Amino acid sequence: MAVTVKTFANASExxxxxxxxxxxxxxxxxxxxxxxxxxxxxSISTIVRASDQALTRIDASGPxxxxxxxxxxxxxxxxxxxxxxxxxARSIGGPAVRNMGTVGGNLFAPSPYGDFxxxxxxxxxxxxxxxxxxxxxxxxxxxxxxxxxxxxxxxLSVSCTRPASAEAFRFRKIARIKPKGGAVITLAAHLPISxxxxxxxxxxxxxxxxxxxxxRAAERTLEGRSLDAxxxxxxxxxxxxxxxxxxxxxxxxxxxxxxxxxHLRRLLSGQE
Amino acid sequence: MSKIPLxxxxxxxxxxxFVDGGTNLLxxxxxxxxxxxxxxxxxxxxxxxxxxxxxGELHLSCLTLAETVAGRSxxxxxxxxxxPNLHPLQRAFADHxxxxxxxxxxxxLMAAKALLDRNPAPSRDEVVExxxxxxxxxxxxxxxxxxxxxxxxxxxxx
Numbered sequence: 554m555a556v557t558v559k560t561f562a563n564a565s566e567x568x569x570x571x572x573x574x575x576x577x578x579x580x581x582x583x584x585x586x587x588x589x590x591x592x593x594x595x596s597i598s599t600i601v602r603a604s605d606q607a608l609t610r611i612d613a614s615g616p617x618x619x620x621x622x623x624x625x626x627x628x629x630x631x632x633x634x635x636x637x638x639x640x641x642a643r644s645i646g647g648p649a650v651r652n653m654g655t656v657g658g659n660l661f662a663p664s665p666y667g668d669f670x671x672x673x674x675x676x677x678x679x680x681x682x683x684x685x686x687x688x689x690x691x692x693x694x695x696x697x698x699x700x701x702x703x704x705x706x707x708x709l710s711v712s713c714t715r716p717a718s719a720e721a722f723r724f725r726k727i728a729r730i731k732p733k734g735g736a737v738i739t740l741a742a743h744l745p746i747s748x749x750x751x752x753x754x755x756x757x758x759x760x761x762x763x764x765x766x767x768x769r770a771a772e773r774t775l776e777g778r779s780l781d782a783x784x785x786x787x788x789x790x791x792x793x794x795x796x797x798x799x800x801x802x803x804x805x806x807x808x809x810x811x812x813x814x815x816h817l818r819r820l821l822s823g824q825e
Numbered sequence: 826m827s828k829i830p831l832x833x834x835x836x837x838x839x840x841x842x843f844v845d846g847g848t849n850l851l852x853x854x855x856x857x858x859x860x861x862x863x864x865x866x867x868x869x870x871x872x873x874x875x876x877x878x879x880x881g882e883l884h885l886s887c888l889t890l891a892e893t894v895a896g897r898s899x900x901x902x903x904x905x906x907x908x909p910n911l912h913p914l915q916r917a918f919a920d921h922x923x924x925x926x927x928x929x930x931x932x933x934l935m936a937a938k939a940l941l942d943r944n945p946a947p948s949r950d951e952v953v954e955x956x957x958x959x960x961x962x963x964x965x966x967x968x969x970x971x972x973x974x975x976x977x978x979x980x981x982x983x
Contacts, residue, residue, distance in 0.1 A: 556847035558829070558892060580890060584870050587888040590847050591868035600847060600890065627882075647958015648939065649876055649883040733957040 556590065560602045565683055567603035568707035572685035577601050579707055581623055582653035584646075585662060601707075608657075608709065611635070619712040622657025626669065629656070637715065637722050641672035641741070644726040647733055657708040660693075661700065664760045665735040665803055668726050670697070671765050674757035675741035676713040676722065682706040697764045721745055725820045726759075727812070729803060736760050737804040738813055740820050744780065751775045756788070756817065761796040761809060770794035771817060780821060789818035833894045835860065836904025844891045851875045851886040854901060862902035862931050866960075873959030876932040877901050883939035885958075902931040905938065914938060917976035918969070925963035932959045937973045946977055 559577075561567040571577050577599035580586040589597060608623035613634035620629070629635050629642040630651065645651055645659070645668055659669040660680065670693075678693040684706040693711075696703065716722035724741045728734035739759030744751050754775040756768040770791035778784040791814075798809035819825075828843035835858060842857045854860045854877070866872035868887050875887040878900040886899075905912040911919070914937050924930045933956055940947055940955035947955065952973045953966075961969060 555845035558846045558890070560892075583888040583890055583893075584885075587849055587890060588869050591849065591887060602890075602893075646870070647873060648936065648955060649873065649885045649958050650870055652882045652884055653870075653888060732954060 556597060557599045558602065559599060560604060562604055564603045564605040564608055564707060564709055565688070567601050567605070568683035569685065570599075571601045571707050572705045574599050575705070578704065579603075581655040581658040582625060584650055584654045585658055603707075610710075616715050617712060618715055619710050620656045621710050622655060622708040624656045626651040626654055626656075637719065638669075638672060640724040641669045641726075644668050644724070644736075644739075656711055660696065660708060660711070661703070664763065664799075665737075665801060667765060668736055668739045668759055671739045671757045671759040672722075672724050672741045673711055673713060674765050674767065675724075675743045675755045676716070677743070677755060678711045678713040680711055681709040683709055694767065697766075700764055716743060717745060720823075723820050723823075725816055727816055735803050738798075738809050738816065739765075740813070740816055742817075742820055744775065744821075746780075749779055750777050751780060752777070756792075758792075758796065758813065760803075761793075761798045761813060763797070763799075766796065768792050768795070768813075768817070775821075782822075785818055785821045788821060789814040792817040829892055831892055831895055833896060834898040836900055837898075848891045849887050850877070850884075850889040850891045850894060850899070853891040854886060854899070860901050860903045864928055864931055866928070866932075871960070872929070872932070873936065873956075874929050874932040876935040876959065878935060878939055881939070881942060883936055900935075900938075902934055905934060912938075914941070914973070914976045917972040921968050921972035921975060923964060923968040923972035929959055929961040929963075933961065933969055937976070940973070941977055947974075949974060952977075 559570050571579050578586045578597050579601045608621045610621040612619040626642040626645050629638050674693050680691045680696045722743050726739045727737045741757045743755045745753050754772045756771045758768050759765050771788040774787040774791050793810045793813050798806040800806050831844050832841045844853055863877055863886050864874040866874040870885050870888045875885055877886045880897050914934055936956045936959050952970050
């Protein structure tokens, strides 16, 4: 079925068109929306696009990093200043998907996808959106909790603070197929160290709930501690607390609960 | 709903077609231009057999909104051979038995070309990574990897 395609030069005009039409979807790289159209999703009757250069801008020079929503994973990988995001960007798709898929689109990718968003959740990213009521910034956790209702808002950019060191930010995607496959689970950990102790730990999990979530119980076991074996063991045993994974072709809910602690332990102890 | 006029470069030749809103590039290439080399596999971005190069970059044509290629250059497997001569990659695929049923071959060749255009002497791991978005259910991948490495070697020594 043919759909109406509306292309705008300006992101705020696109946001207006998106918010005024319930059956409109914004298409970025196409890996979600074109897929839905190919599958015959009749709930989409309008596709909104924007050619606004602001959506593909990368600002990675300072301590605060901002990525336009339309920045592709291939561009993240080409940017030396974004080394801390290379592991999550590389974990996505094959080269073609990385040339197409965008940082903004990944926020909407349903489980088992959305691995980059797991990294952004651990990094406490801020999502800049434009909707019918103008632009605003939303913390990523709040954004994800209300993701079902975000269809009418246009993501403009995501921003986060650069981790203090390579050690302070870790990412791990567990897939059955190498080198590429859908995630069984995905983990990311931001562990800022202050005076030898962890201050402000954030652990994010993918495929452990309907959206990416934080492992708050595990975070609490890390807070104020040094990253020793006892602390890591405590975090690992708390990893599945508060999660609600489901069964899919890649793994059962039971299996996910069983392995999340194992992989959190490996992530925190720096094992391959 | 009215058709949308669309012009782009297809294997070095300018083409102009009319597409329905929401048409993907794969449908435009196969049904409107008659280039049957990119294949329809999954329609979901999972198999890679619809892979084409857009401005030299590997893309999945089934997930590309046709009108986004306006004014750009699209390269498919049909444009790979030079006159009557096979491209070195095609030759290497034949020599190394890298095609069995052949359905993945167009995508594999485009993914391989995208790699070699950028990196003429890739390592084995780089070849594996380059075709990681392309599924083959026949060969077990080894003959394909060997063919790409052989084509790269041939080019280096040439």
